Amino acid sequence: MSETGRHADVPEETLPSERETAHVSVEKAENPFADPGLPPHEHRIQDIDERAAKRSERVVALQFLVSMLATVAFIASYVAVPVDKIVYIWPIGHISALNFALGLSLGVALFCIGAGAVHWARTLMSDVEVADERHPIEAEPEVKAKVMEDFAQGAKESGFGRRKLVRNTLFGALAMVPLSGVVLLRDLGPLPGTKLRTTGWKRGVRLVNQSTNLPLRPEDIAVGSLTFAKPEGLEDDAEDFNVQIAKDALMIVRIKPEDIKDKQELSWSYDGIVAYSKICTHVGCPISLYEQQTHHVLCPCHQSTFDLSDGGRVIFGPAGHALPQLHIMVKDGFLEAASGFEEPVGPSFWERG
Ligand code: FES
Structure with a gap:
């Protein structure tokens, strides 16, 4: 190391001059974390092609419909599959047919609701990119009002009211899933009577x-x-x-x-x-x-x-x-x-x- 702090092996011309170094230091001091900004926004196919949007809408509705069918399968399995029936399922081995049918159908019902919701959000809901500056944690009344306004706007942009097929099939799937729990009440009975x-x-x-x-x-x-x-x-x-x-x-x-x-x-x-x-x-x-x-x-x-x-x-x-x-x-x-x-x-x- 030389007296100036430079390494002796580094050629003199490749190093920044003292003036350049001073300029960078001042810039850093003024703005230590420069905002890199957002990358250019790429529109989804659904935003520019109405047919693609319709296709996505049908896919979402299909997932909610499959959820409903899985709930029906859950109830049917509960009623129809004998409690003591054992089946071989690879690679698990021998297990209760009823437990397998109930677990599989309930899993599919819940998964399809989640998958449909994710697909809906990723392909059909508003695709506007927003950068939000950091702000104090305690919100001002105007900020709260803005949040409510944004929420209403988000609800509008999600197409919840407009895309009736998606909305109605989601309601159907959510309404039917709890039925799986209701049929289990049968296990509490019948009362012994006399x-x-x-x-x-x-x-x-x-x-x-x-x-x-x-x-x-x-x-x-x-x-x-x-x-x-x-x-x-x-x-x-x-x-x-x-x-x-x-x-x-x-x-x-x-x-x-x-x-x-x-x-x-x-x-x-x-x-x-x-x-x-x-x-x-x-x-x-x-x-x-x-x-x-x-x-x-x-x-x-x-x-x-x-x-x-x-x-x-x-x-x-x-x-x-x-x-x-x-x-x-x-x-x-x-x-x-x-x-x-x-x-x-x-x-x-x-x-x-
Ligand atoms: S104490 Fe529970 S069954 Fe006897």
Whole structure:
């Protein structure tokens, strides 16, 4: 480096003179970020050819129409495709036909609305290029008024009012897409009606051990044990076994009679043996965990805990109702129901009256 700061290897004539350097420095100081301006505007084919504009309009309308058809396909799939049908889709593999049909049709419906809107904006809406100077963030009232004016102008230039085909098909597609969600409401029903009130239990039906299929005697139930029971006559290979056992399953425990706090529970028990519905009153999971010291049973699904020494009341968790108790008695040495359940078994979100 020389004293002037120039590199010794650079030829003298290729370097700017001191005057030139000073001129550039002054120019930079006055305008450090010169505005490069906008490149020349190129008109789109749709701006200069009405037939091309019409073509674009039809393409946009077609995309919105496809969206509507996809929504119809979604609803049709929901109604027509069996829930348990499995299909092979390459490269995913084996999947639920219903999930595939619903996902594909809803995806197409939403995609076509987006694609149509983008195509409309890119080919048919106003193509004026605007440079907006930076300005303070806080807008003056006049600026706000200008924004509203520009918005109205934009709405006018978008052709929303003029291009009725595009506008109406967009409205149709937007109106139909939410129908996909409406049909899913079917999954909430049907209401159980009186089904939960009609179990296999009625006076005189014996309690049968669910594991051994043998009628239960009081001496089979030890203090501290938990036994699962079903009504006599409900065979394991019965066609509706799963439906019936989902309502009829019982938990039998034996508690010292002096430990039973609830008077009705005591009167519906036999020598400390109490029978409760095994179906959790939250959303219907089978209860299976018994804590013999406290007489609490725990539902494994969401940890609702019931006290079997106190009328099956809920002491913890989301269940909203005590477990229904079955009134039992002994006849000819066997445990049997003294009546049916006096309230519906199962989830408590149904109206119980
Ligand atoms: S189903 Fe038992 S706690 Fe939820």
